[in-house]
Amino acid sequence: MLLEAAWDSLVRVEDSTTVLGGVLDEEGELAWAEVADPVAEHLRRKKWIAAMLNDRERAAAYDLAIAEALRGLEKEAVVLDLGSGTGLLAQMAARRCVHVVACEMEPAMASLIAKEANATVACAHSSQIELPQRASVVVCELLDHFLLGEGWLPTVRDALERLATPDAICVPKSATVYCALATSGRSGAVRLDPAALLSAPVSVLTVDPKMDEPPRATARLFATRAGLVDAVATWWTADLGGGAGLSTAPPTIQDHWLQVVRRIPPVDLEAGESLDLSVRVSADWTTVEIGEEAIEDEAIRPPLHAGGVAAALDVSGTPGFGGVCVCTDVRDACLASRRGSSLVVRRIPEPDDLPELGGGRKFDVVCATPYFRDLEGNPLMTMVRIARRYAAASPVALENASYSPRYAKVKCLALRSPRIRASYARIPSSIRGCAQAAAAEAWDRAKSTGLLSFDLRNYDDLETLAALTLAEVDLSPKSSSSSSSWLPLEGTATVPGDADLLAFFVEYDDVGTPEQQPSPKHVLARVLDDDDDDDDRVDQGVTLHFDLQPDATARVRVAVPSSSSSSS
DSSP states (O other): OOEEOOTTSEEEOOOOOOOEEEEEOTTSOEEEEEOSOHHHHHHHHTTHHHHHHTOHHHHHHHHHHHHHHHTTSOTTOEEEEESOTTSHHHHHHHTTOSEEEEEOOOHHHHHHHHHHOSSEEEESOGGGEEOSSOEEEEEEOOOOTTSSTTOHHHHHHHHHHHTEEEEEEEESOEEEEEEEEEOOOSTTOOSOOGGGBOBOOEEEEEEOTTOSSOOEEEEEEEBSSOEEEEEEEEEEEEEEETTEEEEOOTTOOOSSOOOEEEEEEEEEEOTTOEEEEEEEEOTTSOOEEESSSOOOOOOOOOOTTHHHHHHHHOOTTOTTOOOOEEESSHHHHHHHHHHHTOOOOOOOOSGGGGGGSGGGOOEEEEEOOSOOGGGTTOHHHHHHHHHHHHHHHGGGEEEEEEEESOEEEEEEEEEEOHHHHHHHSOOOSEETTEEOHHHHHHHHHHHHHSOEEEEGGGOSOOEEEEEEEEEEEEOSTTSTTGGGTTOSEEEEEEEOTTOSEEEEEEEEOOTTSOOOOOOOOEEEEEEOOOOTTOHHHHHHOEEEEEEEOTTSOEEEEEEOTTOSOEEO
8 A cells, every 4th residue: 555645744554553562471471561652662672763863973964964965956855754763864854945754664753753843754664655746855864783784775776766856866875885804702792892803994895775786796805914714894884975974983882883793614814815705785685795604603592500400410420310300491401411411302392381291200400591582681581481480390390309590689780881871861852953852751751661671792881880689589489489479579779879870680590509690791771860960869879669570571760869859
């Protein structure tokens, strides 16, 4: 169906869309619940929108490029903004021409644009709309870490064919991909360290929406020093026109665009030796492909209880040990099998299948991995699921069975990070003279009604001000609080008032081993408000009230102790 836009109105493709958020049910399985505030939920889920709106260089570059694109055009010229988001680029254009069409398929974002922008807002994918008049300028910011992953080229190419004039100006005009040889270094590194580069960067490929065919090229890169090359680092620059541009080159620090490290088959190179790389854009224009084959990293899974499984089974010097271990995750089964020199008898697809196992024999060990792929590293949901999986396994476990991990601590780090503060403490209510008050208010709600997901490995400016334990939990059915009946779980603490964020994660212990202290990586965090002038907060600290509900959703309220006001 094509939707015909009418000037100066909000139009949308009618549907019965309901926004859902992930929660855990009584069995520990992922369920879905309707979201009360779709705008706040969208911003919380895509928190990089806040970082992007706080990127002053990006805003200045687009403002200049849009002004240059419209210079000399008639006032009646039409500007089409694809993937408009909060409507910032549409507002930049609306100051200089009469007709702007902001195309945004996410209803939550489209509602924000309608509150602020003097534009026609089409809540639909651009492939679903028609325009009363073809656009003279097509603007978009559909660029991701990999450049093409958000569909920049196919989206703009479709718009140029159906919705724009033959001589339409595109912003961006083009983009160039750069590559450098690299050594991947320590496992888990996220942000590219320039010291890991083993060659000078080379521009390998330029793309623009008006190309006839996806481009391809071969690049020869020379090692500047000896080392093991097992990765290619890539980044990009974008020509917005009018002398304005964007870049993700290192050591550029942004929270919404990162450099990308792609694994390749390892090869040792001496200084001066070269390596040829084939680079191409995929047939659907959505991927920059490098090399002939992809090398995929193993899924990240913290082996927190590896030692505990070994201790519980304790097979050393015990020929014919007959211990039976039930695992709530197939990766644990492989681990227990290796440790115990035994075989995996059966993979258990669902907790309901547990009672069918064992033929009347009960299990000696029950273990679980503190990571579930479908929970995307959410530490609190992971803890609750483990407890509920243990409860499901209890009918087929011995009364004195070992559980690994058994104990969990909900921890909180009070951290200072100027980068996180600059990117996430607030969204400006005005950016280059364009109103963003609706987005700013929605972001405040997003921060106060839920927690944001962070990977702390992305930040090299973290300073720990305090480390606290909010709650301790026995996950096993042996405790009186079995089957996560300890929920809701609450905790209160006072933290330094000059903290920028409160990061929440879970520590586990292991049966037969000392408590392990893994450094937190994936955390849920409450970013504190940007109150530089709040002397009470800095002097007396902030009181946090932590609340984890039975559906594994968490809420954190903060307040200055001497103040009657709070942020909930």
